[in-house]
Amino acid sequence: MKLHYGDLTDSTCLVKLISQIQPDEIYNLGAMSHVKVSFDLAEYTADVDALGVLRILDAIRTCNLDKKTKFYQASTSELYGKVQEIPQSEKTPFYPRSPYGRYQTGAMFLVVLCLLVNYREAYGMFACNGILFNHESPRRGETFVTRKITRAVAKIHLGLQEHVELGNLDSKRDWGHAKDYVEAMWMMMQLDEPDDFVISTGETTSVRDFIELAFAEVGMEIVEGHCEGQPHILRPTEVDILLGDCSKAKKQLKWAPKYDIKMLVKEMVAEDVKLMKKDPEA
Incomplete structure (x- = not known):
């Protein structure tokens, strides 16, 4: 390369x-x-x-x-x-x-x-x-909400941090894994004729539920003070819910996501715990 x-x-x-x-x-x-x-x-x-x-x-x-x-x-x-x-x-x-x-x-x-x-x-x-639609992985940027959550959970689990500040905890997103979505991109380019496709999982999860799944991966439950919604982090105009219909991609590309939300969160948390153990200042 x-x-x-x-x-x-x-x-x-x-x-x-x-x-x-x-x-x-x-x-x-x-x-x-x-x-x-x-x-x-x-x-x-x-x-x-x-x-x-x-x-x-x-x-x-x-x-x-x-x-x-x-x-x-x-x-x-x-x-x-x-x-x-x-x-x-x-x-x-x-x-x-x-x-x-x-x-x-x-x-x-x-x-x-x-x-x-x-x-x-x-x-x-x-x-x-x-x-x-939203696609994540352990390589997601640190300022994006999913990675912000998994990094914070890893640090809280290891006693390196006490809480995390987030925006709207009730926002809902259709989160998938970047690996699946890159495969879909490639499959689009292998068609005989060009077309346009929605790529998603067809399932939606709130930020709050994503946090709970992340804490569950380290054997913890959310307690008061772990997560704080802060008005200054909110967007000027909020998007409340995104949920994709990828039926066209499933039918024409024969594509389907291999990762569900639990598998995604598990991988992201595990990688951030590994990272924080190696470098607590990361």
Whole structure:
């Protein structure tokens, strides 16, 4: 594997890279994806999450690779925001409630609409979209709620920390494992014709229940003071529930998640306990 450096805000850089590498497949996972931070960096979020997609597509065409290179765009369940129906499918209307979700909607429309009409039909380019619901693993960033919880549980279990501050404990999400979702991305790119798919588990879990599952993995129950909901951590506009309908992916891709929420939490907690034992300051 060779690592190349690039920037979704730099068209020249993208053209140079794609021309040099001549890729068979491009998976665009680049985004400013932290919802809370996207409120503070709204302009940057738009530049990367929406215009970045267009820059890659134009670079593929500039390099005359539109018949060779397949393109995958990673979209997000944050598109649905204030949900219009439960569960959410490929046909559910979008109602984003954050700059991240809003500009991912821009990216989604660039691919689904512009590509459907122009890139897919006029240029014959293979371009597909994955609307991925929350996917986690032990490598999740420390500022995201799932990893924040599992790190805190590990530290509390080992006597390194007394409590953790979180936002809305009643928010519900459809959490899956990144391994399963990466497999789904690859399967989309192996189709004869490009299409767009919701990838999810079809089950929803509240933040509060995720915390309870995490503590159960270390043989503890939540007691008063372990977890504190803090108003300053809340988003300016909250998304109460996200629950995906992945029936299209199951039918057309023959894909199904292998991990359930308990398996996911078990793995994340175990890895963070191992990490904290090795490095209590981590």
